[in-house]
Amino acid sequence: MTERIQEILAGLHELKDVTSVWAVADERVARGDAAFAADLGVALAREYGHAEPLWQYRSVFDHLLRLLATTAGPGNVTEALRLVSSPEAAGRKRDRYAASLLASCRRPEELAVAFSGHASEELRACLVHELVLRGVAVDEEPGIARWARSPHWRYHPLGWLPLTRSGMEDGADLPSYSLSGSSHSMPHGPSDGRPYGQTGGARVPSAAEVTTPQSAAALSSAVADWAEESNGRFEARVYDLAGPLDAGAVPAALLTLGLESLAGAGRKKAALSVAACSPAQAWRVLFVAASTGGAYNSGSHGAYGRLAAWQSLAALAGVADGADAREVEARGHECAWFKFDARTDWFEQVAWDIGLAALSPDGRRLAVLAATDTD
Template structure:
């Protein structure tokens, strides 16, 4: 049955689930070109129903392995005006399509520069040796020449990016690990009125980069602070509890544990890439960039490599500030001299 019949009466349809199921079957049958043509037909109008079927076409093309499917998904995403959908297309393609189907398409970089910028760094996350490919290196050079934001990211992963949890995509939804949240707390002893001698510093602007989407897309709140301590200190519950942090105000248990740079990067990447209660995040490519920005700021705002020299901690609390649903995050970093501390806390709820 011709797929173009799916556009008939679509704007008045109460439910498009059957149309979406037809799209999925067509993708499985190898009818990539017909699906692309249907997408162009649907774009001649505007409605919630059309948009839902268009999204399913993009998903079905990107997630069904095959050279034709990958090529038509790229063609469709290349003319997409929604930046979030472009990022999604790149993530889907990188997760499902073999490299031999994707790399030849990189010659079309000029027709879809943002798509290939995202696709390049989505692929870097999944293929550690990708940076050796000439097609990818050429795109990276274009990004550098154009001062693209993603150009600062290398085509290899740093040592402490070895544990990043990448989403698993499917036509029935997305699954991913959430490395933050209220968790189990041992109930650390707190001292009401305890204050640590310190001078508050101006927190780097990019400190909040990884979690800004929690506030922009959902109900999140964020606290980002920086302090210079009067005397060297250990990064523990007593230190954090004595700085007057808003997120720790009032009653509630506080749990602090030492963390590695790898653990911190995993948390920041998940916060940026996969999002919050009502937000879907910024995807893998920009998620990595935003995690880098927050981690660099936490490490003093100079170089991402300085993260290796810092003392790191992850913390959570049952205070009124944290929603204690699923999206609770607390990160602290102490400089090698044990005098300068940066803190990032975020929480969100549905």
């Protein structure tokens, strides 16, 4: 450990502003000394990482990782991987974040080092699917293909996902990163649907709720951490219908199901808005919800966000357990999809509101997922 790193460690907890530490690391990396940034990060993790993290530690560590991931330079990727793979700093959440950072900022050929050098199997699995989401043909990339095609990780949770991006995933909303921060789109919130006016003419067959704990968990895969790690809540329900429901009658049906999220909807001050959408649009909403999270959590990032989006979409479409991604996508295209929201007391009406419904091809099954969160 260098004397400069020892000085930073000793005084870090007293700092009211850590930009001076950032500047030291920035200058060293600009001079080609990426190892200094990684050494500093490892030393910080060793000193502070296993206790309740100081805000100074969190801020400096994140800056160091972003610095190495976003700054071009020989050895920067290798040092970023050494930093997050050190025993003091390693962790599943950090692997997911690092994979998103690296895939966003680096060319695939630069990332091949992750599959032969410092990197956990978790980071490698996440990195593969972060690249897939960005349209990279990972099975054609030297240095990545052999690991990506190997059967040894097929039992990993991400092993269910295909190594090619489906048409439904084209244009997935992915974050962009810089040294100073990140940004991403939010395709949820108040609906652009047309307010539904009850006319009394829609034929709505009676419905019986058939939600099980297992189906509710599957439906809510994309938003579960809104409730676990933030201020959010969700409602996930499945109904069997006594007769075929016409797609045009779905707005009327939503008001008859006794949904908590739509309690009081349909009145003048709590208008229900519903719009038909494509399965790709539904997937996009689910993906951003899972990958970026709610008001007070950072989500699962791209790889696990991709998995959670498919799990929720499969449950909404009524796909049987054990189906592969191709079957889920095919079934998704057969269903009728809807986005909805209402100005009820249940929805927070801030920025994190979701309402999705899927009607089966025969019109006899309706699945609903609603979620909301607030800061």
